[in-house]
Amino acid sequence: MSIYTTEDTTLASDDTRAGAKVSAGAAFGAAAAPPRMTSLDVLESEALHIIREVVAEFERPALLFSGGKDSVVMLHLATKAFWPGKVPFPVVHVDTGHNFPEVIAFRDRTVERLGLRLVVGRVQDHIDSGELAERADGTRNPLQTAPLLEAIRANRFDAVFGGARRDEDKARAKERILSLRDDFGQWDPRNQRPELWNLYNGRHTVGQHVRAFPISNWTELDIWRYIERVGIELPGLYYAHQREVYARDGMWRAVGDVSLPRADEPVLTKMVRYRTAGDMSCTGAVESTAATVAEVIREVAASTITERGATRADDRISEAAMEDRKKDGYF
Amino acid sequence: MTISTQTFASGVGPRPHGSLAEREVRERVGTLFRFATAGSVDDGKSTLVGRLLHDSKAILADQLESVTRASAARGFNGGEPGSEPGSEPGSEPGGEPGGQQIDLALLTDGLRAEREQGITIDVAYRYFATDQRSFILADCPGHVQYTKNTVTGASTADAVVVLIDARKGVLEQTRRHLCVLRLLRVPHVVVAVNKIDLVGYSAEVFTAIADEVRKVSARLGLADVLVVPISALSGDNVVDRSARTSWYTGPSLLQILQALPSTDELERGQEPFRFPVQLVIRPQGALAPELAAEPAETGDGGPDTFRDYRAYAGQLASGSVAVGDRVTVLPSGLSSTVVGIDFAGTDISVAVAPQSVSLRLADEIDIARGDLIAAAGTFVAPTQDLHAELCWLSPKPLCEGAKVLIKHGSRTVTALVRAVTGKLDLASFQEQAASGLELNDIGSVQIRLASALPVEPYARHRRTGAFLVIDPLYGNILAAGLVKDHPGDHEDER
Ligand SMILES: Nc1nc2c(ncn2[C@@H]2O[C@H](COP(=O)(O)OP(=O)(O)OP(=O)(O)O)[C@@H](O)[C@H]2O)c(=O)[nH]1
Numbered sequence: 150m151s152i153y154t155t156e157d158t159t160l161a162s163d164d165t166r167a168g169a170k171v172s173a174g175a176a177f178g179a180a181a182a183p184p185r186m187t188s189l190d191v192l193e194s195e196a197l198h199i200i201r202e203v204v205a206e207f208e209r210p211a212l213l214f215s216g217g218k219d220s221v222v223m224l225h226l227a228t229k230a231f232w233p234g235k236v237p238f239p240v241v242h243v244d245t246g247h248n249f250p251e252v253i254a255f256r257d258r259t260v261e262r263l264g265l266r267l268v269v270g271r272v273q274d275h276i277d278s279g280e281l282a283e284r285a286d287g288t289r290n291p292l293q294t295a296p297l298l299e300a301i302r303a304n305r306f307d308a309v310f311g312g313a314r315r316d317e318d319k320a321r322a323k324e325r326i327l328s329l330r331d332d333f334g335q336w337d338p339r340n341q342r343p344e345l346w347n348l349y350n351g352r353h354t355v356g357q358h359v360r361a362f363p364i365s366n367w368t369e370l371d372i373w374r375y376i377e378r379v380g381i382e383l384p385g386l387y388y389a390h391q392r393e394v395y396a397r398d399g400m401w402r403a404v405g406d407v408s409l410p411r412a413d414e415p416v417l418t419k420m421v422r423y424r425t426a427g428d429m430s431c432t433g434a435v436e437s438t439a440a441t442v443a444e445v446i447r448e449v450a451a452s453t454i455t456e457r458g459a460t461r462a463d464d465r466i467s468e469a470a471m472e473d474r475k476k477d478g479y480f
Numbered sequence: 481m482t483i484s485t486q487t488f489a490s491g492v493g494p495r496p497h498g499s500l501a502e503r504e505v506r507e508r509v510g511t512l513f514r515f516a517t518a519g520s521v522d523d524g525k526s527t528l529v530g531r532l533l534h535d536s537k538a539i540l541a542d543q544l545e546s547v548t549r550a551s552a553a554r555g556f557n558g559g560e561p562g563s564e565p566g567s568e569p570g571s572e573p574g575g576e577p578g579g580q581q582i583d584l585a586l587l588t589d590g591l592r593a594e595r596e597q598g599i600t601i602d603v604a605y606r607y608f609a610t611d612q613r614s615f616i617l618a619d620c621p622g623h624v625q626y627t628k629n630t631v632t633g634a635s636t637a638d639a640v641v642v643l644i645d646a647r648k649g650v651l652e653q654t655r656r657h658l659c660v661l662r663l664l665r666v667p668h669v670v671v672a673v674n675k676i677d678l679v680g681y682s683a684e685v686f687t688a689i690a691d692e693v694r695k696v697s698a699r700l701g702l703a704d705v706l707v708v709p710i711s712a713l714s715g716d717n718v719v720d721r722s723a724r725t726s727w728y729t730g731p732s733l734l735q736i737l738q739a740l741p742s743t744d745e746l747e748r749g750q751e752p753f754r755f756p757v758q759l760v761i762r763p764q765g766a767l768a769p770e771l772a773a774e775p776a777e778t779g780d781g782g783p784d785t786f787r788d789y790r791a792y793a794g795q796l797a798s799g800s801v802a803v804g805d806r807v808t809v810l811p812s813g814l815s816s817t818v819v820g821i822d823f824a825g826t827d828i829s830v831a832v833a834p835q836s837v838s839l840r841l842a843d844e845i846d847i848a849r850g851d852l853i854a855a856a857g858t859f860v861a862p863t864q865d866l867h868a869e870l871c872w873l874s875p876k877p878l879c880e881g882a883k884v885l886i887k888h889g890s891r892t893v894t895a896l897v898r899a900v901t902g903k904l905d906l907a908s909f910q911e912q913a914a915s916g917l918e919l920n921d922i923g924s925v926q927i928r929l930a931s932a933l934p935v936e937p938y939a940r941h942r943r944t945g946a947f948l949v950i951d952p953l954y955g956n957i958l959a960a961g962l963v964k965d966h967p968g969d970h971e972d973e974r
């Protein structure tokens with residue numbers, strides 16, 4: 150087995166017959182051409198390069214870890230980047246108080262297994278202190294920004310890794326891999342720094358910090374293929390299971406303390422799984438029988454709806470919901 | 481863990497080792513291909529990208545629905561405002577005839593300000609795959625003010641599609657972008673003559689523009705530029721060849737993008753091995769817990785195995801490296817032999833660009849972040865004097881005598897811009913005398929470095945010939961830098 154395919158496929162001159170002339174100097178099929186890398190290999194190496202670059206250039210990095218699939222993949226990549234050493238930074242979780250208990254349990258197990266320090270910022274603390282107020286719609290997802298910025302400030306983090314992917318949302322599609330944030334954690338989409346070749350510029354002034362997104366170029370399907378390839382463990386809610394749910398806003402919501410059905414919302418037991426592990430109060434489940442990674446891959450590949458479209462109520466608030474949150478300092 | 485120096489026959493991959501390895505890679509997916517758009521404002525770049533995504537079924541129902549809603553809210557009627565009468569407004573961009581017209585540009589113009597102004601401000605990255613390839617698509621802005629963002633999108637591209645409005649021909653901004661692409665040596669430049677529907681699918685108009693393009697690209701030294709007539713709005717020659725341009729016998733744009741070799745494919749095996757050291761991995765006591773805990777009975781794994789572990793982490797910038805290869809470390813010039821290549825717990829025998837690995841060497845030599853490991857005997861001496869071209873990306877102008885930072889590979893050094901020796905004139909493509917550079921200028925400079933860097937001419941080694949010019953005060957990027965051929969080192973000493 151190899152981390153690249155063993156089959157040496159050169160683009161034969163046939164393939165270029167379609168009028169697509171090959172630039173001067175391209176000689177194919179040269180004797181000992183090394184094996185080529187698949188797109189997933191390239192994405193993985195790109196992510197490792199970015200993670201190492203950030204650790205080298207910043208003094209106090211940290212990684213956002215929620216127990217969701219993207220952050221689990223991120224953490225896995227971090228273990229690879231420094232092997233056989235230990236991951237050289239702490240992880241941060243913003244606890245909304247609306248998390249799925251099994252995801253929190255998974256988070257704690259993982260952090261323990263890897264011997265990492267976990268920094269938790271709690272939305273509840275900020276509500277108790279009066280700095281934040283509960284929203285009318287009951288979701289707490291948009292409230293995560295304040296505890297996140299507080300955790301960054303209190304720990305003097307100068308770089309924060311996130312598992313955001315550009316295919317998730319049209320505002321994320323615009324963000325740099327290293328995204329500079331001002332003293333208020335804000336993103337200025339109209340004035341981003343150039344990002345050239347694979348040379349990442351980590352310079353910043355006091356008070357600024359950087360969000361680093363090593364898996365920017367991965368798609369949902371890449372994440373799942375990678376999970377299959379490497380055998381990464383995820384919280385169980387990503388696979389089909391029986392759950393008590395009720396229908397709201399065209400999604401299946403789990404029944405839980407922070408997610409109670411109204412009288413006119415009958416509770417059913419359904420076979421479901423989650424495509425994202427956000428808050429119970431704003432994340433919907435999809436009906437599914439996909440109980441293994443291979444089945445999930447088949448399901449995602451055939452899906453006609455995006456993961457956020459299928460599962461996130463918070464993104465339906467307005468056309469630019471994600472952009473507005475990011476401008477305020479969100480992930 | 482035992483360290484293996486055994487080599488495998490070429491093409492045979494790593495030996496499984498450690499806990500991760502067994503399941504590493506089962507399925508294979510296609511290769512990765514990155515392409516970007518360029519061209520003047522409103523020439524239809526975003527519409528083209530939307531069209532490609534739409535027609536290759538990469539748009540999912542909820543995205544389509546939200547774009548349809550946004551199009552309706554903005555009163556989109558399927559053409560550009562003020563387009564000539566007689567152009568077919570009902571040419572259904574991706575909807576049933578008579579259904580809601582959608583503005584395909586909204587699939588990438590995702591920022592609030594972009595939608596309000598109907599222009600692209602910054603690069604949008606989108607993804608789609610065919611059986612053979614995974615594509616990363618960078619939709620770049622055309623507006624001159626945002627050239628820095630277009631340079632960003634083009635710098636990593638395997639190919640760039642330059643759009644030209646069939647009614648307007650080659651504009652100043654088209655020329656600027658072509659200069660940038662030439663400067664960056666983007667491996668493939670494809671020119672799409674767009675809005676062919678607005679000139680009645682005229683072969684004459686297309687041929688005239690194609691001739692002009694060929695003239696311009698020949699003057700610039702861009703090789704093998706392909707020119708395709710398209711309508712991004714109605715989809716002609718984007719994915720499939722169109723019957724409405726029967727006079728055009730070449731491939732569709734997507735067929736071209738499928739067939740062009742990527743940079744990695746072009747360069748693999750051809751370029752000498754180059755490896756900027758990012759980090760020294762020397763865990764000593766700080767081992768990953770599962771390694772620290774493993775019992776040492778077999779002598780394989782366990783804390784003892786890694787007590788003296790020392791490896792150099794980085795990403796291959798070019799070429800390949802195998803266990804047993806002789807390498808030289810720069811700038812020190814010391815040599816050693818590769819005794820092991822680790823990929824996260826898997827001991828592999830060969831690594832190839834752009835893989836991220838850790839190298840173990842036979843000798844204990846002083847190597848730190850910022851050093852470059854290269855195939856032995858392939859490198860000219862590091863230098864403190866750079867002759868370079870700059871693409872100036874900052875509103876703050878460059879004056880002779882400016883103190884800047886240069887980031888090259890994994891090293892950042894202080895530098896002085898000693899002289900500006902010329903700047904490119906977009907009309908003649910000739911260098912004119914200049915004493916400074918302003919936003920979007922391309923010019924030549926002489927730079928003195930505080931310490932020597934192992935640079936190579938960009939024309940021959942993209943990775944070791946590229947650098948960033950950074951503002952020492954605020955950390956902003958001032959310019960993209962490309963090392964020129966030094967007078968005197970015409971010999972490639974491989
Ligand atoms: N008739 C016709 N109109 C087109 C075609 N392609 C684009 N347009 C229209 O041209 C206008 C500009 O298109 P965009 O795709 O936003 O142009 P752009 O090149 O991305 O513009 P910037 O990113 O701001 O530089 C829009 O009104 C499009 O609908 C085409 O092939 N035919």
Ligand SMILES: [Mg+2]
Pocket residue numbers: 525526527585589599600619620621622
């Ligand atoms: Mg555009």
